[in-house]
Amino acid sequence: MPCYSSPMRKPNWTATLPLLLASCGAEADLVVYCSLDQVHSEKIIQLFEERSGLNVSAQWDVEANKTIGMVNRLLAEKSRPHADVYWNNEIAQTLRLKRAGVTAPYFSPSAQAIPASFKDSEGHWTGFAARARVFLYREDLPGQHAPPPRVESMLLPEFAPHGGLARPLTGTTLTHFSVLSQQQGKDAVLQWLREAKNSGLSFGPGNAAAMRRVCEGDFPWCLTDTDDAAAARRNGYPVHLLYPDQQEDAPGTLLIPNTACLILNAPHPENGKRFLDFLLSEEVEAILASADSEQIPLRPTVPTPEHIQLPGKDFRAMAVDWEAAALELEARQDDFKELFLE
Amino acid sequence: MISSLIRSSKPFLATAAIITLIAAWLPLIPVLAPLFSFQAFQDLADPRLQSLLGRTLWLSFCAASLSALLGIPAAILSHRIRLPFASLAVLLLPLPLLLPPLLLAQAWHGLTGMDGPWAAVFSLGLCGVPFVALFASQALERQSASAQESALLIGGPFLALRTWLRCVLPAAFFGATITFLFTATDFAVPDYFAAVGDKFSVYAAEVFNGWRSEDLLSGANTAAPLVLLAAVAFYIALVIRDRSRHEESGLGKGSPPIDSGRHSVFLSLLLWAILALVLLLPIGRILWETGAAGPEANGDWFSRSADAFQNAIERGRFDLLRSLRTGILAGAFTLLLAPFWAHFLLHRKPGRRTRLLQVALALPLLSPSVGTGLGAILIWNRPLTADFYDSWLLPPLILAGRFLPLAVFLLVERMERIPRSQDDAAQLAGTPYPQRIFCYLLGPQRATWLLSGALVAVFAIRELDLAVLLPAANPSAAVRYYNALHFARDGFVAAFGLLIALILFLPVVLHYLHQNLKGIKDS
Numbered sequence: 048m049p050c051y052s053s054p055m056r057k058p059n060w061t062a063t064l065p066l067l068l069a070s071c072g073a074e075a076d077l078v079v080y081c082s083l084d085q086v087h088s089e090k091i092i093q094l095f096e097e098r099s100g101l102n103v104s105a106q107w108d109v110e111a112n113k114t115i116g117m118v119n120r121l122l123a124e125k126s127r128p129h130a131d132v133y134w135n136n137e138i139a140q141t142l143r144l145k146r147a148g149v150t151a152p153y154f155s156p157s158a159q160a161i162p163a164s165f166k167d168s169e170g171h172w173t174g175f176a177a178r179a180r181v182f183l184y185r186e187d188l189p190g191q192h193a194p195p196p197r198v199e200s201m202l203l204p205e206f207a208p209h210g211g212l213a214r215p216l217t218g219t220t221l222t223h224f225s226v227l228s229q230q231q232g233k234d235a236v237l238q239w240l241r242e243a244k245n246s247g248l249s250f251g252p253g254n255a256a257a258m259r260r261v262c263e264g265d266f267p268w269c270l271t272d273t274d275d276a277a278a279a280r281r282n283g284y285p286v287h288l289l290y291p292d293q294q295e296d297a298p299g300t301l302l303i304p305n306t307a308c309l310i311l312n313a314p315h316p317e318n319g320k321r322f323l324d325f326l327l328s329e330e331v332e333a334i335l336a337s338a339d340s341e342q343i344p345l346r347p348t349v350p351t352p353e354h355i356q357l358p359g360k361d362f363r364a365m366a367v368d369w370e371a372a373a374l375e376l377e378a379r380q381d382d383f384k385e386l387f388l389e
Numbered sequence: 390m391i392s393s394l395i396r397s398s399k400p401f402l403a404t405a406a407i408i409t410l411i412a413a414w415l416p417l418i419p420v421l422a423p424l425f426s427f428q429a430f431q432d433l434a435d436p437r438l439q440s441l442l443g444r445t446l447w448l449s450f451c452a453a454s455l456s457a458l459l460g461i462p463a464a465i466l467s468h469r470i471r472l473p474f475a476s477l478a479v480l481l482l483p484l485p486l487l488l489p490p491l492l493l494a495q496a497w498h499g500l501t502g503m504d505g506p507w508a509a510v511f512s513l514g515l516c517g518v519p520f521v522a523l524f525a526s527q528a529l530e531r532q533s534a535s536a537q538e539s540a541l542l543i544g545g546p547f548l549a550l551r552t553w554l555r556c557v558l559p560a561a562f563f564g565a566t567i568t569f570l571f572t573a574t575d576f577a578v579p580d581y582f583a584a585v586g587d588k589f590s591v592y593a594a595e596v597f598n599g600w601r602s603e604d605l606l607s608g609a610n611t612a613a614p615l616v617l618l619a620a621v622a623f624y625i626a627l628v629i630r631d632r633s634r635h636e637e638s639g640l641g642k643g644s645p646p647i648d649s650g651r652h653s654v655f656l657s658l659l660l661w662a663i664l665a666l667v668l669l670l671p672i673g674r675i676l677w678e679t680g681a682a683g684p685e686a687n688g689d690w691f692s693r694s695a696d697a698f699q700n701a702i703e704r705g706r707f708d709l710l711r712s713l714r715t716g717i718l719a720g721a722f723t724l725l726l727a728p729f730w731a732h733f734l735l736h737r738k739p740g741r742r743t744r745l746l747q748v749a750l751a752l753p754l755l756s757p758s759v760g761t762g763l764g765a766i767l768i769w770n771r772p773l774t775a776d777f778y779d780s781w782l783l784p785p786l787i788l789a790g791r792f793l794p795l796a797v798f799l800l801v802e803r804m805e806r807i808p809r810s811q812d813d814a815a816q817l818a819g820t821p822y823p824q825r826i827f828c829y830l831l832g833p834q835r836a837t838w839l840l841s842g843a844l845v846a847v848f849a850i851r852e853l854d855l856a857v858l859l860p861a862a863n864p865s866a867a868v869r870y871y872n873a874l875h876f877a878r879d880g881f882v883a884a885f886g887l888l889i890a891l892i893l894f895l896p897v898v899l900h901y902l903h904q905n906l907k908g909i910k911d912s
Contacts, residue, residue: 085872086704106863109853109871119600120858123766127775129860211584216598251584252577259879260584262683263499282879283686384598388590389437 075104077318078129080117082108083136083305084274087338094334095325101318106130121149121310128310131319134326138174139222141306142373145171151311153320157327160346164366165304174304175327176335176342179362180223181300182210182289183261183276184268194268198227198291199239201270202246211249211257212270214387215240216380218253219272219303224383225376226301226367233379240386250387261286272303274340281339290362299365302358304345305335395821398733405729412722413753413790415768420609420760421616421752429613438595442614445573445592448510453569455514459663460521461561465553466660468526469537471646472653478660479526480897483519485668487847487890488675490516490571491874492882494578496671499678506589508582513575517568518667521561527802527837528560529553537644549647559633560802566626567795570619574757593757600759612757619755620748627747631739678883697880701888704881705869709892712850712866718785720846723796726789727841728826731800751794761791762858784862788849795848796841803837804830847893 081088085107092105108116118140121133125147133150135141144150145167152170165174182194192209195201201210215224228236244250249266251257257269258276262284270291279286290300307326309319325331329349335342336351343358344351351357358364394400423429432438467478485493494512497503503511532553540548576593583589592615600608649656661669680694688696730750737743753761765787769778777783807830815825831838853871856862866889874882 085869104864106860107857107868107872109857109868116857119763120766123763123858124770127770127772129770129779217601249584252580256581256584265502265584279683282682284683285685380598380601384595385437388594388598389440 074102075315076101077103077131077315077322078313079103079105079132079134079322080108080121080130081105081134082117082140083134084340087335087340088134090338091326091331091334095322098325099318099321101321103322118144122147125149128312128314130310131313131315132322132326133308133310135306135308136178137219137222137303138172138306138369139225139373139376141172141308142369143377144308146373149311150308151313151316153309153323155320155323155327157324157329160329160348161327162345164369165345172306172308173323173327174306175345176332177302177304177345177358178219178272178274178340179290179300179302179343179356179358179364180219180270181273181276182268182291183258183271183279183286184289185261185264185284185286187285188264188267190267192267194289194291196289196291196294197297198223198270201248202239202243204246207243208247209266210268210270211251211260211266213253213257214250215383216387220254220270221376221380221383222303222372223301225379226365226372228379229368229372229375230298233375233382236379237382237386240383244386273343277339277341288356290356292365293363299363300358301367302343302364305342392821395823396816396819398729398822401729401822402733405726405733408722408726408786409730409750409790409793411790412786413750413793416761416764416787416790417752417756419764419767420612420756423610423613424617429610432610433614438592441590441592441595442618444506444589445615446618448506448513448579448591449569449572451510452514452517452572453565455510456517456521456568457561457565459515459667460518460564461525461554461557463518463660463663463667464522464525464529464557464561465550466656466663467522468529469549469553469644469646470649470656472649472657472660474657475646475660478664481664481668482522483844483897484890484894485516485671486519486844487851487893488672488886489851489853489870490575491577491581492675492886493671494581496674496678498582500670500674504582504584506579506582509579512582513572513578514568515667515671517565517571518663520567520571521564523799524560524564524567524802525557527799528557531802531806532556532644534644537647541647546647556633559630562629563626563798566622569622570755573615573619596757597759600757600763608757608763609760612760616752616756620752623751623755624744624748627744631744672887675883675887679880679887681879693880694884697884698888700881701885705866705885705888708864708869709866709889711864712889713892714781715785715788715862715865716846716850718782719788719792719849720842722785722789723793723845724838724842727793727796727800728804728831728838730793730797731804732826732830734797734801735804747794747798750797753791754794758791758852758854759858761787762855765855765859779860781861784855784859785849787855787859788852788862789845791852791855792845792848796845799837799841799844800831800834803834807833843896850889850893 079092089105092103096103106117117133121130121144124130133141133144150171154170155173158166158173158175161173161175167173184194190209194210195203195206200206201212213220215221224236224240249260251260254271254275255278258271258279260266261269262279262282273288276286276288292298292300307323309316309323313319329346332344332346332349333351336344336349336355341355343355347357347359356362433442463482466472467475467482490513493516497508497512536552537549540552574593576591576597579589579591580594596608596612596615599611679697680690682693686693734743734747765783769783811829812825815829820829851867853867856865856867866885870882870885870889873885
C-alpha cells in the first residue's frame with residue numbers, strides 16, 4: 048500500500064532547534080514577581096541586573112484581561128515559593144499576602160527616610176513611589192462639564208451624567224472605596240454607591256478604560272490614577288488634572304504607593320534583600336518619577352520633574368490606616384460585587 | 390515482541406492517555422472537584438446569580454447564532470462556489486483567531502462608538518465566525534461529489550444549496566457551540582462594552598471575582614454551574630453531529646466548486662462583505678490606531694505608526710520568540726497526540742459512552758483557564774516534581790492539553806473521509822500502528838493535520854491566564870501585550886498585536902504561495 052505523502056519525512060531539526068532553544072536561559076539568581084507596568088519596571092530590573100551581576104527572572108502581572116494574577120499565584124505557591132520578591136503596584140493585596148503568611152520581615156536600610164505611614168511596623172512590606180487618585184478632565188468638549196471638587200460630589204446631578212470611574216471591584220478603585228468605607232462607615236459608602244449607580248455616572252472595567260473614554264470624548268471627566276492621566280497626556284490628548292478633596296473639611300487626595308516585600312522561604316533570600324535595598328532607594332523613586340508613569344515620590348528629598356505634584360507641597364494627601372483599610376477591603380468585596388455584578 | 394507491540398494500537402493509545410492525563414486532566418482536579426458537590430449549585434438559588442447566568446446564556450446564544458449566520462455563507466461561498474479570489478478569502482477567514490477578542494472589541498468601539506450588551510454580542514459573534522466557517526468548510530470538503538452532482542442535475546443550484554446546508558449544519562452547529570463556550574467564559578469584552586449606557590454584567594465576571602477571594606478555589610465553586618452547562622451544550626452538539634454522520638457517508642471523491650454564472654459579482658460582494666466585518670474593518674482600525682493620537686501629539690500619523698512598530702519589535706521580539714517556542718511545542722505535542730485520539734474516537738461505536746469520553750476530552754477547554762493554572766501549581770509545584778514545574782516543558786504541555794479538543798474534533802471531521810477498509814487492510818497487512826495513522830490516514834489529510842497543530846499553537850500563543858500563572862510561560866508576547874493594553878499604550882498595543890498576527894500568519898501565506906506556484910508549475 049503506498050504512502051500517500053510524506054508527513055513522516057525527517058524534519059529539519061537543525062533549523063527548528065535553535066528557535067526552540069533560543070530563550071532557555073540559565074537558572075535565575077533572583078525571581079521577582081511584578082505588578083507594575085512592564086515597560087517601566089523592566090528598565091529598573093535590568094539596571095539592577097547590570098549593577099549586581101545577578102541573573103534576574105522577572106514575571107509580570109496583567110490586569111487588562113482581569114487575571115487573578117500574581118497574588119493568587121503567590122498564595123498557590125506558598126508551600127514551595129518560586130519568587131524571592133513581590134513588587135506590587137498597590138498596597139491592599141500586599142497586606143493580604145502578609146495576613147496569609149506569604150511575606151517575610153525585612154527592614155531595608157534604603158527605606159529609612161520613607162514616612163512611617165507607608166511602611167509596615169513589622170517590616171513585612173515597604174511603600175514607595177505612589178499614584179494619586181485624581182480627576183482627569185477635558186475642557187475642549189462641548190458643554191464645559193468640569194469635574195466635582197470632591198469625590199463624594201460625583202453623584203450630584205450636575206456632575207454625574209458627565210463622568211465615569213472604574214467599578215470598585217479590582218485595582219486602585221477597590222482600594223479607594225475600601226479606604227472610604229473604613230473611614231466613613233460601610234453603610235454610608237454602600238448607600239453612596241447605590242445612588243451613584245443610578246445617577247448617570249458611567250462605570251467601566253478599569254481606570255485605563257475610563258481614561259480612554261475621556262480621551263475618546265465619551266464623557267468629559269473621570270476618576271482615575273495619575274499614571275493613567277500621564278498616559279493620556281503622552282498620547283497627545285488635551286487633558287487636565289484635579290486633585291480632589293483639598294478643602295479644609297475634606298480628607299485629602301488618596302495616595303496609593305507601590306509596595307515591595309520579601310517572600311517567606313524564598314529560594315534566594317539574600318539576593319532578594321539586595322534587590323529590595325536597590326528598589327527602595329531614592330534613585331529608583333527618582334527614575335519612576337521621571338518615567339512616563341510619573342510616580343510620586345514619598346520622600347521630599349527625591350529630585351522630580353517640575354510637573355510632578357508632590358504631597359505636602361502641591362496637594363494634601365489623605366491619612367490612611369492601611370492595615371484597617373485592607374481588612375475593610377476583604378470585608379466589602381462581596382458587597383461591592385453584589386452591587387455591581389448583576 | 391517489539392514488532393507486535395508497534396502493530397497494536399493499545400500501547401500508543403495508552404501513552405496518549407497518560408500524556409493527556411498529565412497535560413489536561415490532572416490540573417483540572419482542583420477545579421472540577423466542586424462539580425461533584427451540592428454546595429457549588431446551592432448558590433444558584435440566589436436570584437442575582439440566576440439573572441447573571443440567564444443573561445450569559447442568552448448573550449452567548451445570540452453570539453453563537455451570529456457566528457453561524459455569517460460563518461455558514463462564508464464557508465459555502467468560499468468552498469462551493471467558484472468566485473474570483475475565493476482562495477484568498479479562505480486564507481484570510483481564520484485570521485481573526487490570531488487577534489485577541491478585546492482588541493477587536495476596542496476596534497469596533499472605535500469604528501462605531503457602540504456600547505451595551507448587543508455590542509458585546511456583535512463583537513464576540515464576529516470573533517466566532519472563523520470557528521463556524523472552519524468546521525463547516527471541513528464538512529463541505531467531506532461531501533461526496535456524487536451527492537452534489539445529483540442535486541445539481543435534479544434540482545439545480547437551489548437543491549445543491551439545500552444539500553450543502555444539510556451537510557454543513559451539524560458541523561456549523563459544532564463551531565457555533567465553540568463560539569458559545571468562548572462567549573460564555575469571556576468577561577473582558579462584556580465588561581468593556583458595559584462602561585457607558587446599559588450597565589450589565591455576565592456570569593464569567595462572577596467567576597473571576599470568585600478567584601479573588603481568600604479561599605483560592607472558591608472560584609471553582611462559582612465556575613461549576615458554567616462548566617456543567619458548557620459540558621451539556623457540548624454534549625448536545627456531539628449528538629447532532631453523530632446523527633448527521635448516519636445521513637452523510639462522506640466517502641468518495643470530494644465535490645468541486647460550481648460556477649456562479651451571472652451572480653458572480655453579487656456573491657463575491659457578499660463573501661467580501663462578511664470578510665470586511667470579520668476582519669478587514671477591525672484590522673484597518675487597529676492599523677490606524679498604531680499612529681492615532683490626540684490633537685496635541687507630536688509628529689504625523691506615519692511617524693507615530695513607524696515608532697509604534699519599531700517599539701513593538703524592540704521590546705517584544707524576545708517575548709514573541711519565547712511565545713513561538715511555547716506555541717510550536719504545544720502544536721507539536723498536539724500533532725502527535727490528536728491523531729491517536731481522533732482515530733480512537735472514530736473507531737468507537739457512536740453512542741452515549743463515546744460522547745461522554747469526548748466531553749471528558751473537551752473538559753480542559755470548557756473549564757476556566759485560571760482554574761487550570763492554579764490547579765497546575767497545586768499539582769506540580771511539589772518537591773518531587775519541582776524541576777518539571779519550573780521547566781519550559783510544562784507550559785506547552787498544559788496548553789496542548791487545553792486546546793487538544795479543537796485539534797481532535799477537526800481531525801475526526803476529516804479522517805471520516807478515509808474509507809475504513811483502507812485502514813483495515815493496512816492492519817491486516819501488519820502495518821505498524823503509527824504508520825497507519827500518519828501515512829495512510831493523515832497522509833492525504835496533511836493540510837488539516839497541520840492546521841490542527843497550527844490552531845493549537847495560535848491559541849497557546851494567545852492564552853493569557855496560563856501565561857501569567859505558569860513560571861516558564863510568563864515572559865511571553867501575551868503578557869507583554871495585555872500588560873500594555875491595561876496601561877493604555879494604544880499605539881504599541883495595536884502595532885504589537887498586528888506584529889503577532891503577521892508573524893503567525895506568515896507560514897500560512899507562504900504555504901498558500903507555495904501551493905499556488907506548485908499548481909501553476911503542475912498545469
